[in-house]
Amino acid sequence: MKQLLFLTFFYLSFLSSFGQACGKYRIKYLGTIQSEIRVKKVKLLSIFFRHGVGEKMIELLPEGKVFEIDLLSHLTSHHFSEPYDLLEFNKQHAGYFPITLTIIEAGQERNIRVKPSWDDIEITLKEDEGFGNLFEINLGELGI
Numbered sequence: 001m002k003q004l005l006f007l008t009f010f011y012l013s014f015l016s017s018f019g020q021a022c023g024k025y026r027i028k029y030l031g032t033i034q035s036e037i038r039v040k041k042v043k044l045l046s047i048f049f050r051h052g053v054g055e056k057m058i059e060l061l062p063e064g065k066v067f068e069i070d071l072l073s074h075l076t077s078h079h080f081s082e083p084y085d086l087l088e089f090n091k092q093h094a095g096y097f098p099i100t101l102t103i104i105e106a107g108q109e110r111n112i113r114v115k116p117s118w119d120d121i122e123i124t125l126k127e128d129e130g131f132g133n134l135f136e137i138n139l140g141e142l143g144i
Helices: 002-016 083-091
Strands: 025-034 038-045 057-060 066-072 099-105 108-114 122-126 133-143
Touching: 025 038, 057 066, 083 122, 099 133
Parallel strands: 025 133
Antiparallel strands: 025 066, 038 057, 038 099, 099 108, 122 133
16 A cells, blocks of 8 residues: 555656646747957847746857857747747847847957847748747847
């Protein structure tokens, strides 16, 4: 009887430790940098920030003037199936998409905040075989 009670407790504990994955989605950020100044890093707000979990920044190194990164959301109650829904959700946090560029100018590193408007950002739903919806967020050409 003790073994049955233990197995039942273990099974219920195991099930409660995993959330539902129906709200997961993927984002592919991409863009280009229009500047003669060397850009060392691009910092984008993480998906966690958009859901109010923190202000973690995702850092990536651009390849020349182009940058691209794929992200997977955490388990969330939001399920986005249309680009418009994701755009409206993101607009709730700010009227722009904050991006920080680390540049090297005259041998010195400094950060520049770029704030493209949501009107200049293109969000499309891409078809693929991966888990969850894949949204491509094209941040366009970022000028310094």
